[in-house]
Amino acid sequence: MRVIPALRCNYSGILPGEFYNQVYLSMHLMLAYDLSSNVYFVYAGTYKEQVVINRANVKIYGQTSNALTYSSNQATITNNVPASSAGSNDASGTVRVLATGVSIYNLNIANTYGKPVDQSQAIALSVQAGQFGCYGCKLSGYQDTLLANKGTQFYGKSYIEGAVDFIFGQQASIWITGSTINTIGNGYITASGRESEDSNYYIIDKSNITGTGTQYLGRPWREYARVIVQGTSIGSHVVAAGWTQWSSSTPRTAHILFGEYNNSGGGAWRTGRASFATKLSAGVSISTALGSTSWIDSAYL
Secondary structure (H helix, E strand, C coil): CCCCCCCEECCCCCCCCCCCCCCCCCHHHHHHHCCCCCEEEECCEEEECCEEECCCCCEEEECECCCCCHHHECEEEEECCCHHHHCCCHHHCCEEECCCCCEEECCEEEECCCCCCCCCECCCEEECCCCEEEECCEEECCECCEEECEEEEEEECCEEEEEEEEEEECEEEEEEECCEEEEEEEEEEEEECCCCCCCCCEEEECCEEEEECCEEEEEECCCCCEEEEECCEECCCECCCCECCCCCCCCCCCCCEEEEECCECCCCCCCCCCCCEEECCCCCCHHHHHCCCCCCCHHHC
16 A cells, blocks of 8 residues: 655645645646645546646656556546647647656556547657656557657556557657556557667567457557567467558658567467568667666566
8 A cells, every 4th residue: 555645636635725626636736836845646536637747856646555556546637638629649648748757656547539530649648758657557548548759768567558559759768568558449559750760769578468459569650660579478469460561652661670579479470470570589678778777666677
């Protein structure tokens, strides 16, 4: 059971400073106006809002009976804003991280916009800064659930759900480990937007890929996409090709690295893998992907 820090976001209570809504205390207001601490506790409840975290080194803890898993989380932040009305992918995020060194523990974060139209980009979590840690969280959406866009990012013992390009971004290096990646329809798990030969990776490590629909591990959003899946159980709903081009008219496969190492399950490497996929002889280390790991909570490695 988690010990409650001093500052609290309470579904039915009042924080010092009395920023209070009749339905719920806004986490967004709490972060914006109460600057006395960088540590916040979120009580059990469902908070419908968009939250912007623009202060460095903030830590947010959701109420839970077991901090080392997402399955016991009791606090949910949710909204249903699509990028088409918000003006950009980032602006549609239910939670938006804009500052360095932010850590989020045991929160459920959802964008429930779903699949009502063809253009259904709707972000649950948007991360635009480095040394970001996501621990025991549950991220839910349909298209573009997680925008992992800039800096070094770590996701441990978490759950990420979607259908189309639901782990995507351009300038981030991310490490997902000990997590469940669940698909809820036809589509593509990753869409790496890496645009040059920089040092960034998308790594899915020692995780479980589950779900429904006809799925690919990824497609290249930009020409230098780089995604590695290693030590992971891959469900048989992932097709034999494993990976696919961006589109028939814009393949974007000349400079990519879509790599696999030591995976298992019905969707792991087999006959019919895409010609531009690579079966690796060794995995990638977390230090290669993220550099120093001193900022990561080692309980989630």
